[in-house]
Amino acid sequence: MKINLRTFIKHSGKDFHNQSVNPPVVRASTIIFKNIGEIENTEKKYLKDPRSGNFNYGRQGTATTYALQRILKEMEECYKVYLTPTGFGAVFLAVLSVVEPGDEILVTDSVYSPTRLLTQDYLRKFDVKSIFYDPKNFDDLKNKISNKTKLIFVENPGSNTFEFQDLKKILSIAKKNKIYTAIDNTWGTPYLIKPIKLGFDMSIVSATKYYSGHSDVMGGTLAINKKVFKLVESTNRVTGLRLSPDDAYLILRGIRTLDVRMDKHHINALKVAKFLSKQKKVTKVYYPYKKNSQIYKLWKKYYSGASGLMGLRIKSKNKKSVKSFVNSLKLFGYGYSWGGFESLALYQSQRQLGARGYTNLNSDEHIIRLHIGLEDPSDIINDLKQALKKIK
Numbered sequence: 001m002k003i004n005l006r007t008f009i010k011h012s013g014k015d016f017h018n019q020s021v022n023p024p025v026v027r028a029s030t031i032i033f034k035n036i037g038e039i040e041n042t043e044k045k046y047l048k049d050p051r052s053g054n055f056n057y058g059r060q061g062t063a064t065t066y067a068l069q070r071i072l073k074e075m076e077e078c079y080k081v082y083l084t085p086t087g088f089g090a091v092f093l094a095v096l097s098v099v100e101p102g103d104e105i106l107v108t109d110s111v112y113s114p115t116r117l118l119t120q121d122y123l124r125k126f127d128v129k130s131i132f133y134d135p136k137n138f139d140d141l142k143n144k145i146s147n148k149t150k151l152i153f154v155e156n157p158g159s160n161t162f163e164f165q166d167l168k169k170i171l172s173i174a175k176k177n178k179i180y181t182a183i184d185n186t187w188g189t190p191y192l193i194k195p196i197k198l199g200f201d202m203s204i205v206s207a208t209k210y211y212s213g214h215s216d217v218m219g220g221t222l223a224i225n226k227k228v229f230k231l232v233e234s235t236n237r238v239t240g241l242r243l244s245p246d247d248a249y250l251i252l253r254g255i256r257t258l259d260v261r262m263d264k265h266h267i268n269a270l271k272v273a274k275f276l277s278k279q280k281k282v283t284k285v286y287y288p289y290k291k292n293s294q295i296y297k298l299w300k301k302y303y304s305g306a307s308g309l310m311g312l313r314i315k316s317k318n319k320k321s322v323k324s325f326v327n328s329l330k331l332f333g334y335g336y337s338w339g340g341f342e343s344l345a346l347y348q349s350q351r352q353l354g355a356r357g358y359t360n361l362n363s364d365e366h367i368i369r370l371h372i373g374l375e376d377p378s379d380i381i382n383d384l385k386q387a388l389k390k391i392k
């Protein structure tokens with residue numbers, strides 16, 4: 001019987017020999033075998049198909065991490081999913097798997113700032129050069145492709161300013177020029193868009209965010225297609241990246257309700273975005289809320305819904321009063337990360353935005369990142385209403 005994703009994430013990953021609804025947490029460094037022949041057989045099976053769950057050591061995985069890998073493989077509709085201890089670990093694994101000295105990488109200008117640090121700064125010592133392209137301008141990306149371009153690293157939408165790109169155009173030009181493609185899909189997750197099915201070679205999700213959903217665990221996932229399997233598999237073996245079975249358990253538990261939470265994040269965030277768009281001090285709401293806008297059209301073309309993360313652009317010569325707006329919010333926590341059940345707010349300083357070339361922020365403009373949680377949206381709006389009065 002064919003079932004929908006909503007049903008699948010409730011029922012899969014349960015074929016273990018146990019009576020509980022959830023799989024047990026299997027913690028292991030050593031895996032015990034009955035005899036040498038059994039070890040040899042397991043290793044043979046693993047080498048024949050490293051996706052088969054035949055592990056001989058805890059670093060390769062246990063029944064708990066394997067249960068999570070299987071559910072994600074179906075959700076992503078991909079060849080294999082690698083589990084990493086953080087979302088950033090998955091970014092690292094993806095990039096390091098394909099680049100070699102002398103290569104160039106094209107990276108979305110509004111990429112998550114640690115990804116900028118990795119590509120722009122760290123990789124330089126391995127003679128890998130990163131070039132950042134304007135996510136609002138496909139021609140800019142096109143013009144920056146050279147015969148050295150090995151990878152296009154897309155973050156969609158971009159961090160803080162949430163630009164949506166025309167993904168099929170990027171994939172088509174990458175294919176024509178034999179360039180690998182990776183996408184950071186943390187905002188959407190494969191519940192809203194399936195990048196590997198669309199044609200990306202690698203797709204990253206920080207499981208710290210919506211998969212876990214409760215702000216109490218860190219993890220990352222890298223989904224890949226068959227084309228890059230050998231490259232990623234060999235890199236994964238030498239990185240030592242591994243997700244703990246306890247964290248895998250929590251992420252698996254979070255995924256059971258991913259659909260319900262994401263739907264509600266979208267409903268709440270849309271209400272908040274519409275409210276904010278009518279406020280005088282707010283010059284821009286970075287969220288796909290306005291029908292027929294370019295952002296909306298690109299979002300609609302690829303996504304079946306939206307998450308709860310958005311950005312605001314605020315105009316005020318009085319920076320202190322903008323910070324006071326954020327500080328006056330009573331229902332929002334002030335802190336990093338997002339994707340949990342609760343609302344969060346951050347004032348994004350120039351340092352956090354990174355060395356961007358295409359955001360064009362004037363000195364009297366400020367960017368605030370809001371994560372809209374699962375509270376009653378009328379309470380969130382009332383809270384924003386009272387706090388907005390602080391902006392002068």
Ligand SMILES: Cc1ncc(COP(=O)(O)O)c(C=O)c1O
Pocket residue numbers: 086087088089112155159184186187206207208209218219220337338
């Ligand atoms: C878009 C994006 N990608 C990747 C990451 C990294 O995830 P983690 O914090 O799990 O390392 C983050 C974290 O904020 C993020 O916002």
